[in-house]
Structures are given as structure tokens and as C-alpha cells.
Amino acid sequence: MHVTLDNPTAAPRPLGPYSQVARVQLADGGALLYLSGQIAEGADIAEQTHGVFATLTALLQAHGATLADIINIRTFLTDMDDLPGYAAVRRTYLTGTPPTSTTVSVPRLFRPEALIEVEVVASCAVGRP
Structure with a gap:
């Protein structure tokens, strides 16, 4: 197994000293991509969610994948009242069979x-x- 850490230039630079993508090369020639948590600017949950998915798209594309290749998504919300707004935007990006998913409320990011x-x-x- 070989792991490559990457910060693709097609996506916004990370806000700290970390890698945005860990590519785990599998024996069959495929790979698993682990993407760091992404945030985005915006006035409300819809704007921030669109920004997050734009960054996720760029990171995945830099490694030959698309949003359709997501197998697990983990979401952290500072207010669970934002869940319907997030879910509505998410459905516009994840249009096929939904991936496994976890959504948790956190006091702050x-x-x-x-x-x-x-x-x-x-x-x-x-x-x-």
C-alpha cells in the first residue's frame, strides 16, 4: 500500500499545515481518496455548502474522481436547524445513490x-x- 499526500493547485489552498487529499493506492490499481474537512465562505448555509462542494469537486477531479465516486461523507454543522438547507443543496450535487453518511452537530468549527x-x-x- 502506498499513500500520497497532496494539496492540488486546482483547489483553494488549505488554511493550515495539513494535506487536503490522502491517496491510498490499492493493489488492484485503484485508489481510495481521503479528503480533509472543507469549509467555505458565505453568508448562509446554502452559500457555504455550494462553496464546500465546489472545493470537493476540484480536489476529486485533481485525482481523477468525481462527486459520484464518494463512498462516505461526514458533515459537521454548528446548528442542526441548518440541516434542511444543507440537505437541499447536497441533493443537487449528489444525484445518484447516496453515499454512507454521518452528520453531527458541533458547538463551533x-x-x-x-x-x-x-x-x-x-x-x-x-x-x-
Whole structure:
């Protein structure tokens, strides 16, 4: 098993000293992609969710994957009253069979203005970069 850590230039730079993507190369030539939690700017949950999914899309594309390749999504919300707004936006991006999912309420995120943070695990098929 080989692990590559990456901060693709196609996505916004991380806000701290961490890697945004861990690519775990599998024996069959495929890979698992572990994406760090992503936040985004915006005035409300809808704007921030759109921004988060734009960043997730860029990170996945840099490794030959798409949102359809997500197998697990973990969401952190600072206010569970935002769940319906988040879910409505999420459905516009994840249109196929939904991945496994966990959503938790947290008292705050590392940026005070952040309402949401999302991390994912995705698969990358054999032969994709």
C-alpha cells in the first residue's frame, strides 16, 4: 500500500499545515481518496455548502474522481436547524445513490464564521490518475 499526500493547485489552498487529499493506492490499481474537512465562505448555509462542494469537486477531479465516486461523507454543522438547507443543496450535487453518511452537530468549527465542514472518502477506479 502506498499513500500520497497532496494539496492540488486546482483547489483553494488549505488554511493550515495539513494535506487536503490522502491517496491510498490499492493493489488492484485503484485508489481510495481521503479528503480533509472543507469549509467555505458565505453568508448562509446554502452559500457555504455550494462553496464546500465546489472545493470537493476540484480536489476529486485533481485525482481523477468525481462527486459520484464518494463512498462516505461526514458533515459537521454548528446548528442542526441548518440541516434542511444543507440537505437541499447536497441533493443537487449528489444525484445518484447516496453515499454512507454521518452528520453531527458541533458547538463551533475552527473558523468562527464557518457553519459547516464536510470531509469525504471516495474511490478512484483502476487506470485513473
